[in-house]
Amino acid sequence: MRIGIVCYPTFGGSGVLATELGKALAEKGHLVHFITYQQPVRLSMFMPNIFYHEVQVPTYPLFDFPPYETALASTMVNVIKTNNLDLLHVHYAIPHASAAFMAKMILQQEGKDIPVITTLHGTDITLVGKDKMFAPVVSFSINQSDVITAVSENLKEETYATFDIQKEIEVVYNFVDVERFNRKPLDAFKKVLAPNGERVILHASNFRQVKRIADVVQVFNEIQKQIPAKLLFVGDGPERQNAEEQGRALGIFDKMIFVGKQEQIEDVFAIADLFLLPSEYESFGLAALEAMASKVPVVSTNAGGLKEVNIDGVSGYTAEIGDIETMSARALDILRDEATLQGFRERAFHHAQQYHISNIIPQYEAIYRRFCKDC
Numbered sequence: 001m002r003i004g005i006v007c008y009p010t011f012g013g014s015g016v017l018a019t020e021l022g023k024a025l026a027e028k029g030h031l032v033h034f035i036t037y038q039q040p041v042r043l044s045m046f047m048p049n050i051f052y053h054e055v056q057v058p059t060y061p062l063f064d065f066p067p068y069e070t071a072l073a074s075t076m077v078n079v080i081k082t083n084n085l086d087l088l089h090v091h092y093a094i095p096h097a098s099a100a101f102m103a104k105m106i107l108q109q110e111g112k113d114i115p116v117i118t119t120l121h122g123t124d125i126t127l128v129g130k131d132k133m134f135a136p137v138v139s140f141s142i143n144q145s146d147v148i149t150a151v152s153e154n155l156k157e158e159t160y161a162t163f164d165i166q167k168e169i170e171v172v173y174n175f176v177d178v179e180r181f182n183r184k185p186l187d188a189f190k191k192v193l194a195p196n197g198e199r200v201i202l203h204a205s206n207f208r209q210v211k212r213i214a215d216v217v218q219v220f221n222e223i224q225k226q227i228p229a230k231l232l233f234v235g236d237g238p239e240r241q242n243a244e245e246q247g248r249a250l251g252i253f254d255k256m257i258f259v260g261k262q263e264q265i266e267d268v269f270a271i272a273d274l275f276l277l278p279s280e281y282e283s284f285g286l287a288a289l290e291a292m293a294s295k296v297p298v299v300s301t302n303a304g305g306l307k308e309v310n311i312d313g314v315s316g317y318t319a320e321i322g323d324i325e326t327m328s329a330r331a332l333d334i335l336r337d338e339a340t341l342q343g344f345r346e347r348a349f350h351h352a353q354q355y356h357i358s359n360i361i362p363q364y365e366a367i368y369r370r371f372c373k374d375c
């Protein structure tokens with residue numbers, strides 16, 4: 001099939017998922033055309049059937065705000081026509097679903113019907129989307145999509161609760177390339193970060209408020225009182241500085257390591273003993289799944305779709321939002337001894353298999369085939 005994929009090209013979960021989806025589809029022989037304003041972060045290698053179309057947003061002195069959505073819709077039209085695409089799969093509703101609707105209407109006038117699949121990822125519904133400033137357009141353009149998918153049951157329910165959606169929302173869970181993440185630890189890397197055999201506690205995110213970075217630091221503070229441990233932060237964002245200050249105030253800054261944004265995230269997961277994700281909300285929690293695929297147990301909140309991904313007492317533990325005491329106690333339970341940790345590692349890995357890339361890609365292909373009978 002000839003598939004157009006539209007996503008955010010950044011480190012966010014929706015962009016990562018869309019890029020990995022495109023790569024997996026290309027490996028299966030489909031022709032995949034990425035349409036976005038920058039090369040997606042996980043699209044660094046060359047593959048003969050992956051094409052990248054950059055959305056160029058013209059600047060003009062009149063524009064205080066460059067018209068990205070208009071440029072995106074026009075690029076969609078051009079790419080669809082030039083490459084005779086069979087369908088368009090857009091990830092994250094704002095502004096991709098509305099730009100896709102506009103492209104669809106333009107092409108319809110020219111006699112071409114382009115099916116649009118919209119995958120909802122979370123903040124496009126739960127944070128940004130429900131903002132009154134966006135809601136009418138988000139609601140309308142989701143309803144205009146030929147197929148709507150959500151990455152968890154929770155997100156599906158949230159979407160129905162937030163908007164007047166007339167169509168069925170299908171749940172297609174996020175996935176992970178288990179083989180890629182199940183790596184041997186890089187000893188040299190681990191020795192530098194934890195030279196005295198300390199436990200490595202990991203958090204990876206975009207450091208936004210919804211991630212509750214302060215809770216990561218507090219839970220780690222309790223852990224390091226009981227066992228030698230280091231806290232490894234991967235990613236960057238607005239809450240990083242607060243976390244650094246909090247670490248200094250608690251006198252544990254020397255045990256905190258900030259490595260910034262990382263492309264080879266699997267090498268980092270490989271040296272971790274525990275992943276912390278105390279978010280206020282996650283539609284899914286892709287980073288938690290990647291941790292589990294790396295045999296790293298997860299202590300998280302039970303917010304949103306997290307409880308569908310991290311199974312309490314199996315792949316780790318879940319707790320109420322802000323319940324530092326429980327999260328700390330559960331983390332220490334997991335790290336208590338080698339045998340217990342090993343048990344959680346194995347169960348986390350086993351549970352991650354459910355979201356194996358080879359189980360999920362065919363679900364998207366089946367959706368695509370509804371519109372492409374000869375493919």
Ligand code: GMT
Nearest residue numbers: 012013014121122123282283284285286
């Ligand atoms: O978590 C973020 O702030 C980034 C956001 C995104 O859209 O890139 O992530 C959302 O989509 C991911 C992939 O489907 C999910 O794993 C995350 O849980 C979801 N984030 C939220 O719901 C807060």
